[in-house]
Amino acid sequence: MSTAYHAYILGPDGHIQNRVDVLCDDDEEATRMAEQLVDGHDVELWQGARMLATFRMKE
Known part of the structure; x- marks a missing residue:
């Protein structure tokens, strides 16, 4: 059974700019998916x- 997770895209000021909802079977799968969303933002x-x-953008 899948579980709902939320990946919050943070702006430079640390405030939420967007939310991506993902359904995953476990925490490990959700972590892998959320880490792929790091692209110029935390x-x-x-x-x-x-x-x-928390996944930090690479500088």
Whole structure:
């Protein structure tokens, strides 16, 4: 059964610019998918009120 996760795209000021909803089977799959969203901005991965990871853009 898939679980809903939310990847938040952060702007330079640290505020949310966009949200990407993903359905994944587990935390590991969601983490891999969210990490791919890092493209010139930071990304936070959440599952409900639980923060799983923060991915920083490469400088």
